[in-house]
Amino acid sequence: MPPVKTRPVDKFDRRRDELAESALLTLGEMGYARASLREIAGNSPFSHGVVHYYFQDKLELVIYSVRYYKARCVTRYDAVVRDSTTPDELIDAFAAKLAETIRDEAPMHRLWYDLRTQSMFEDGLRDAITEIDAALEAMIWRVITRYAELAGLSPSVTSPAAYGMLDGLFQQALLAWTTTGEPVLDALTTQVRTVLPLLAR
Amino acid sequence: MPPVKTRPVDKFDRRRDELAESALLTLGEMGYARASLREIAGNSPFSHGVVHYYFQDKLELVIYSVRYYKARCVTRYDAVVRDSTTPDELIDAFAAKLAETIRDEAPMHRLWYDLRTQSMFEDGLRDAITEIDAALEAMIWRVITRYAELAGLSPSVTSPAAYGMLDGLFQQALLAWTTTGEPVLDALTTQVRTVLPLLAR
DNA sequence: AAGTTTTCTTGACAACTGTCAAGAACGGGC
DNA sequence: GCCCGTTCTTGACAGTTGTCAAGAAAACTT
Incomplete structure (x- = not known):
């Protein structure tokens, strides 16, 4: 029974985070299906057996890991929303951040899409994915409403629709990035500059 | 050496199609990673070993299967494009077809998204996926340009952007469909009615 | 009807998977 | 020093995977 209350409670959680960080490396590189626990542990300071000391099974590790990552993610555009003072400034900053995160964190993003798709096949993933997806939608909606506000307009689509489209x-850009590389990011930037204005009237 | 030219050339191809059809059943139900060749063969009139008589390996079977399915797919909206005489008629027919195919072929669609995502991890899938994706984009573009034409307008976004958004x-609707069921299709229909007019001006 | 080629089944292979139990190593309190 | 709970490693387990070879069955040719 690992999670006893003796000693610092977070010592245990800190190891979980450490495991999660290693797991994300492997998961982002190989995807959910091909990333075995031995491979994950291999890219960590620990041996493969330790996973079941900190997590009940592979699914719990994966869910914990993606939650751990996405927790930092859902505030990615909050600074943009806060600091922009004109519609165009917001668009440019938003588009730039989108491109930046594809460049810097492509493995994490493709892992996210992998898990979200797997959740259509595997019930155990569904709840966590649904929850994170809702947080991402809210994140995008903050951008949209702020844009509309700065432009003196109101959104022309619903929150789910705006999230779905963006x-x-x-x-699409992520997919193209893994094959084509850098140039697609310009295309993405251009697209966002064209599309965002369509979402408010 | 199976593919010899003796006898009807298509006898061989017909079996491949039959295998593909069975494979699609299992792949659509379990996803790419969890659908084993034994399971696929189990849902077919054949035994597991026959796969390697008609296909070099699992990847070739999967690619052949998804190509086999998508070949019928990329013309799905052509009748809509051809027969619609007003912008609103086109939108309604298009939205209805979108909802219909989610209702009727959800397993095939989630398989498609599964494979497209896996192509970011597995090089062997990339080429086939890229090719099919381009065909799907073209299919959507025919809808968009026809809509603009009927409305006396021209598209306000590029072909990739239109495809990406739709x-x-x-x-999103497919994802929600697997958890929520029927009601999400109305939402999709509404969204399309809102969004399509934004794509032409 | 016999022979030949195509088609399919069976059974095996090596590799890999998640899981777990037994015990070693480590840590701090006496 | 010793003890005891926590933490981690090792090695094994049962099951699954893609692949392939040997040969049975079927189809076709002559």
């Missing part, structure tokens, strides 16, 4: 563009 | 909405 997520589609982002995913 | 694909995002579709994927």
